[in-house]
Amino acid sequence: xxxxxxxxxxxxxPLLDPGNLLLFGLIVGTVLMWxxxxxxxxxxxxxxxxxxxxxxxxxxxxxxxxxxENRFAGKPDQILKVDGIIVLGxxxxxxxxxxxxxxxxxxxxxxxxxxxxxxxxxxxxxLVFTGGSSALQGSVVSEADIAxxxxxxxxxxxxxxxxxxxxxxxxxxxxxxxxxxxxxxxxVWLLVTSxxxxxxxxxxxxxxxxxxxxxxxxxxTAGQFGFGLRFNLRAGLVSLSExxxxxxxxxxxxxxDRTNQLFPAS
Numbered sequence: 001x002x003x004x005x006x007x008x009x010x011x012x013x014p015l016l017d018p019g020n021l022l023l024f025g026l027i028v029g030t031v032l033m034w035x036x037x038x039x040x041x042x043x044x045x046x047x048x049x050x051x052x053x054x055x056x057x058x059x060x061x062x063x064x065x066x067x068x069e070n071r072f073a074g075k076p077d078q079i080l081k082v083d084g085i086i087v088l089g090x091x092x093x094x095x096x097x098x099x100x101x102x103x104x105x106x107x108x109x110x111x112x113x114x115x116x117x118x119x120x121x122x123x124x125x126x127l128v129f130t131g132g133s134s135a136l137q138g139s140v141v142s143e144a145d146i147a148x149x150x151x152x153x154x155x156x157x158x159x160x161x162x163x164x165x166x167x168x169x170x171x172x173x174x175x176x177x178x179x180x181x182x183x184x185x186x187x188v189w190l191l192v193t194s195x196x197x198x199x200x201x202x203x204x205x206x207x208x209x210x211x212x213x214x215x216x217x218x219x220x221t222a223g224q225f226g227f228g229l230r231f232n233l234r235a236g237l238v239s240l241s242e243x244x245x246x247x248x249x250x251x252x253x254x255x256x257d258r259t260n261q262l263f264p265a266s
Contacts (some may be wrong), residue, residue, distance in 0.1 A: 016244055019237040022051045056231050061239025062221045068246055069195040069221055072202065072214040072266045079213075082122040083187035086212065087115035088173050088201060089131015089143035090194070092150075098141050103150045108194055110218040112147060115192050116156055118215070128181060130164035130173045142166070170201055170249075171258045174208040183210060194218035196242065200250050202266075203259030214266060 014020055025048035032041025054060070091111045096104035105112070119127050131143030144163040151158050162180065167173045183189060193201050195216035205212045220239065254262045 018240045022048050055236040056233035061243045064243025065196050066221050071199045082125045084126040084189040086128040087192040092143045092146040097146050103146050114217040127161040130167050130177045132166040170204050174205045190215040199264045203264035207260045
């Protein structure tokens with residue numbers, strides 16, 4: 001069943017991408033304009049073009065992500081006792097890493113840099129990286145493999161880290177790590193992931209029975225609902241896609257009983 005859910009999420013994710021939806025509407029509308037449904041086609045083209053313009057002009061994606069990123073308070077100034085630190089995968093690019101034979105990172109790279117910084121700040125803490133391959137057909141290289149290479153290249157002692165190499169998503173990050181680590185009651189564990197992803201990640205770990213403490217990084221917004229006009233279609237589509245994806249995932253995870261709340265909070 002987990003494989004089925006993973007397959008469905010991979011197949012249908014492109015259908016929720018706003019850029020794909022608007023482009024599809026534009027293509028279908030253009031085709032219809034050459035048929036007896038020309039009037040409907042014209043409306044569809046106009047709506048699609050208007051959608052592109054709105055996304056390019058207004059920070060809709062930021063409006064979606066601000067509540068996600070603000071859900072958990074910023075990092076505490078100081079934590080005297082940290083027993084462990086967990087960082088979730090999602091910061092590497094397996095395909096490019098294999099093709100180019102060198103580690104390749106994506107826009108979520110701050111997850112890894114923050115993890116190394118925390119590991120050096122708390123030298124006695126147990127360390128965990130969890131991330132396999134989300135590819136449908138699997139991959140000979142997991143995210144953990146790439147992260148281990150990056151940490152080693154940075155001069156970090158990778159023997160301190162437990163690398164979980166099989167988790168394909170957030171739910172499996174918790175499910176495949178908890179039985180191995182088996183944290184004791186009262187231990188303080190920090191969970192490092194992108195701020196917009198933190199509500200879902202915290203919900204999953206709480207549902208698994210692991211009361212971790214949020215350590216959000218990789219912010220994409222300034223934390224306020226701005227209304228500044230700009231014209232940047234690419235940036236608008238990227239942020240809108242990320243916002244829609246995360247809100248959709250929150251709903252789906254709750255329906256599948258993978259989180260303890262629809263919108264977990266601190």
